[in-house]
Amino acid sequence: MNKKQTFKAFNPENIETKNEAYITHRVENNKIVESLEEAIKATGLKDGMTISFHHHFRNGDHTVNLVLDTLNKMGYKDLYLASSSLNVCHEPIISHIKSGLITQIDTSGLRGPLADAISHGIMDKPVIFRSHGGRAAAIESGVIVIDVAFLGVPSCDPLGNANGYSRDDERANDVICGSLGYAKSDAEYAKNTIILSNHIVPYPNTPFGIPESQVDYIVEVDDIGDPSGIMSGATRFTTNPKELLIAEKAATVIINSGFFINGFSIQFGSGGASLAVAQFLKPAMIERKYKARFALGGISASVVELHEEGLIEKLLDVQSFDLKAANSLKNNRFHQQISASYYASPLNLGAAVNQLDIVVLSALEVDINFNVNVLTGADGIIRGAIGGHQDTAAGARLAVVVVPLLRGRIPCVVDKVNTLVTPGKSVDVVVTDYGIAVNPARKKIIKIMEENHIKIMDLKELYNIAVTMTGIPKAIAYTDKVVGNVTYRDGTLIDKIYQVKD
Amino acid sequence: MEVTKQSVSGTLESSDIMITIEKSTIGNQIELNSTVEKQFGDSIRKTINTTLREFEINNAKVGAIDKGALDCIIIARLKAAIYHSVSDEDKQSEVFKA
Numbered sequence: 001m002n003k004k005q006t007f008k009a010f011n012p013e014n015i016e017t018k019n020e021a022y023i024t025h026r027v028e029n030n031k032i033v034e035s036l037e038e039a040i041k042a043t044g045l046k047d048g049m050t051i052s053f054h055h056h057f058r059n060g061d062h063t064v065n066l067v068l069d070t071l072n073k074m075g076y077k078d079l080y081l082a083s084s085s086l087n088v089c090h091e092p093i094i095s096h097i098k099s100g101l102i103t104q105i106d107t108s109g110l111r112g113p114l115a116d117a118i119s120h121g122i123m124d125k126p127v128i129f130r131s132h133g134g135r136a137a138a139i140e141s142g143v144i145v146i147d148v149a150f151l152g153v154p155s156c157d158p159l160g161n162a163n164g165y166s167r168d169d170e171r172a173n174d175v176i177c178g179s180l181g182y183a184k185s186d187a188e189y190a191k192n193t194i195i196l197s198n199h200i201v202p203y204p205n206t207p208f209g210i211p212e213s214q215v216d217y218i219v220e221v222d223d224i225g226d227p228s229g230i231m232s233g234a235t236r237f238t239t240n241p242k243e244l245l246i247a248e249k250a251a252t253v254i255i256n257s258g259f260f261i262n263g264f265s266i267q268f269g270s271g272g273a274s275l276a277v278a279q280f281l282k283p284a285m286i287e288r289k290y291k292a293r294f295a296l297g298g299i300s301a302s303v304v305e306l307h308e309e310g311l312i313e314k315l316l317d318v319q320s321f322d323l324k325a326a327n328s329l330k331n332n333r334f335h336q337q338i339s340a341s342y343y344a345s346p347l348n349l350g351a352a353v354n355q356l357d358i359v360v361l362s363a364l365e366v367d368i369n370f371n372v373n374v375l376t377g378a379d380g381i382i383r384g385a386i387g388g389h390q391d392t393a394a395g396a397r398l399a400v401v402v403v404p405l406l407r408g409r410i411p412c413v414v415d416k417v418n419t420l421v422t423p424g425k426s427v428d429v430v431v432t433d434y435g436i437a438v439n440p441a442r443k444k445i446i447k448i449m450e451e452n453h454i455k456i457m458d459l460k461e462l463y464n465i466a467v468t469m470t471g472i473p474k475a476i477a478y479t480d481k482v483v484g485n486v487t488y489r490d491g492t493l494i495d496k497i498y499q500v501k502d
Numbered sequence: 503m504e505v506t507k508q509s510v511s512g513t514l515e516s517s518d519i520m521i522t523i524e525k526s527t528i529g530n531q532i533e534l535n536s537t538v539e540k541q542f543g544d545s546i547r548k549t550i551n552t553t554l555r556e557f558e559i560n561n562a563k564v565g566a567i568d569k570g571a572l573d574c575i576i577i578a579r580l581k582a583a584i585y586h587s588v589s590d591e592d593k594q595s596e597v598f599k600a
Binding site: 380 | 516517537538540542543545569572573
């Protein structure tokens with residue numbers, strides 16, 4: 001019911017916008033502050049608080065290191081680092097852990113020297129791993145309270161309309177990242193949002209990924225990231241015959257799954273085999289005159305090509321994987337930027353993952369119970385990211401995991417995954433170069449595969465083939481120290497990662 | 503069989519192993535550098551030792567840089583290295599004809 005309204009008498013003196021003082025103020029007033037230090041001071045950041053970052057600059061990111069160096073110089077301690085993910089380029093965080101600047105990390109993944117150091121027990125508190133949807137939900141529900149979000153962006157106007165590209169200022173496209181999906185949730189919920197940009201463009205910077213209403217301070221910096229580390233020109237289709245074989249088998253499964261109908265929706269996870277599935281679906285789509293209604297997720301060149309050929313009507317983009325995808329977001333009307341919450345939050349029943357028919361996902365390991373590990377390598381060391389794996393597997397009607405039976409001498413179909421990330425209950429089909437396995441709980445899929453004369457194997461059978469060739473690997477030695485808590489997308493603890501013993 | 507000269511076999515490609523064999527004066531020595539040391543290091547050393555014994559080689563220094571090769575590949579590369587390191591007379595041996 002509406003509130004009962006009472007009215008005061010109108011007074012023209014109250015129209016402040018026409019006062020001389022206000023006009024001067026408006027011209028001068030923008031959110032740009034002189035330095036990062038000044039912006040940090042203005043937020044009131046204190047020891048023990050939570051800072052956040054996005055990972056749209058992937059391995060070309062310079063923002064995290066720049067901000068942490070600055071915070072270190074300012075004497076901060078005991079900060080909680082919540083980044084949507086961290087990469088090889090974030091090695092300097094090791095020194096910030098040693099100095100006490102960073103005491104806990106919350107991320108989708110870890111790679112490179114930082115991951116190695118954490119696996120060897122450098123931190124007292126375990127890293128918390130979350131899926132992209134899980135992170136969005138944690139932010140929305142106040143499990144993660146972001147005190148200051150530091151968001152690097154390729155373009156921003158003086159009031160804070162920020163984007164991963166610019167439609168009218170080509171200078172800003174030198175360092176382009178496309179979608180700002182993961183940053184959007186941070187900007188929306190953070191108590192303070194500082195934008196760091198190397199290109200301040202005239203107001204209004206439309207279209208924008210982050211609206212000015214969510215931005216408190218803007219800092220102009222010379223360098224936000226290295227374009228060559230952020231994205232390649234176009235993710236090329238793999239030429240690896242093993243990956244192509246897996247992709248072709250996966251396409252056969254999809255085409256014959258019953259979910260391949262006119263108007264279907266699909267997501268291709270990162271990884272050579274996964275991305276190559278598109279090229280094997282295309283002829284069947286043309287032949288049957290099928291169009292996909294939408295493609296979701298990390299968007300790459302192959303999906304953009306299908307979109308531009310009219311085979312996929314709409315693209316929902318939480319993260320643009322290559323230059324072609326970023327430019328498509330800039331130029332194509334039906335290529336839409338979406339937030340992490342819109343993409344995959346379990347608190348959001350309308351999340352795009354729940355509208356998804358088919359997802360193709362990569363894996364480091366799959367076990368005989370269809371459980372998937374995308375976080376730790378065969379040596380027990382952290383070397384991956386949960387990403388949207390758990391979210392899309394749970395949401396999609398058909399979750400296909402593509403994985404080679406062996407990587408070198410390492411069996412990728414194992415008896416028990418090293419680290420449980422995506423539970424087998426949400427995985428429908430596993431496709432390897434040696435055969436296809438369907439989750440026994442999916443009776444309908446098994447039946448339709450049999451009707452279409454697609455040979456199905458037991459994952460135990462595939463495991464046996466693998467270890468016959470490789471031998472049984474020696475078990476990894478761990479200490480008792482927990483270095484990582486792996487959460488499921490609903491915020492529950494699904495597994496722990498222990499320190500490796502050398 | 504006697505190792506008389508140094509020889510190399512294999513590559514540094516993924517799933518391959520590069521094996522160098524040369525004469526030793528203090529019995530068989532194996533120097534292994536493997537990307538899968540943690541999981542398969544012991545197994546690889548055992549495979550190399552067994553193969554050396556099969557050829558009755560007792561004084562060889564074997565250097566192996568392994569990029570995740572399967573056992574069958576390790577044995578094949580080692581056999582090739584042995585073949586090129588032994589005398590012409592030994593090359594006629596039955597073990598190389600199998």
